[in-house]
Each structure stands twice: as structure tokens, then as C-alpha cells.
Amino acid sequence: MPAVDYEPPRGSTAVFSGRWLRYEPVPGFHRYYEGYRGTVIGWWNGTCEFTLDHEAVTALVQTFAAMANYVGGDWRTVDFDGHVLTIARPVSLGGGVHLARPVDGCYRIGWGLPWRPVDPRRCDRTFGQP
Numbered sequence: 001m002p003a004v005d006y007e008p009p010r011g012s013t014a015v016f017s018g019r020w021l022r023y024e025p026v027p028g029f030h031r032y033y034e035g036y037r038g039t040v041i042g043w044w045n046g047t048c049e050f051t052l053d054h055e056a057v058t059a060l061v062q063t064f065a066a067m068a069n070y071v072g073g074d075w076r077t078v079d080f081d082g083h084v085l086t087i088a089r090p091v092s093l094g095g096g097v098h099l100a101r102p103v104d105g106c107y108r109i110g111w112g113l114p115w116r117p118v119d120p121r122r123c124d125r126t127f128g129q130p
Contacts, residue, residue: 010042012039014037015035016035016109016116019114031124032118032122034060035122035123035125036126037052039051047112047114047115052107054105055129059125065078084100084101085099087100
């Protein structure tokens with residue numbers, strides 16, 4: 001579970017990113033290629049769950065698609081048709097395909113990945129509206 005100092009309260013807005021989007025332009029200074037502004041809805045199994053708007057979901061899916069293209073098509077786990085977000089869950093999380101439709105214009109994100117709140121000033125690009 002993240003340390004209490006890094007756990008934004010439920011209902012708050014924060015910018016989230018993942019370690020896989022982090023880089024060090026100089027030793028000891030971390031930046032993130034992308035950050036996604038979302039609203040915290042809770043914590044599950046030690047990882048954050050939050051909602052993202054259409055803009056942030058579109059950017060997130062494009063990032064996942066680029067990673068899948070780079071690593072290999074079998075890494076393609078997320079798709080978005082502009083309305084329904086399709087998530088292929090790993091076997092460790094029960095497997096199967098989950099369809100996420102917007103609730104009040106936002107999509108639930110988490111999927112057991114180690115998302116973390118980050119300082120938006122350390123993101124090269126930030127997607128999503130406050």
C-alpha cells in the first residue's frame with residue numbers, strides 16, 4: 001500500500017502515471033512522459049483506482065497501443081472505440097475481457113497496475129480536465 005503521504009483522499013483530483021512512463025534526464029531526477037488527471041475512487045489490492053475523462057482515456061489507450069506495437073501484439077490489452085473501453089485482464093487478475101462504459105463521462109482505471117500520483121510539473125504531457 002502506498003505511504004499515507006502519497007495516498008490522495010477519495011474524491012480528490014490528482015495526476016497519475018506509472019513507473020513504465022518514468023525516465024531520468026539526469027541522475028536522481030525523475031520525469032514522466034505522460035500523466036493522466038483523474039479522480040480517486042479508492043484503493044484496491046494496494047493500487048489506486050481512479051476515473052479519467054474521454055481525453056485522458058484516449059491518450060492512455062494510445063500509449064498502451066504504442067507499447068504493444070513496440071513489444072509485440074500480444075501485449076495489446078486495452079482498446080477504445082471512442083465510447084467503450086475494452087480491457088483484457090491478465091490471468092493473475094482473473095482473465096477475461098472487461099467492457100467499461102462511461103459513468104458521468106468518466107472511465108474507471110486501475111486494473112491492478114501500480115499507478116501513482118505524481119507532480120504534474122514532472123510530466124512532459126498531462127491529459128484530462130480538472
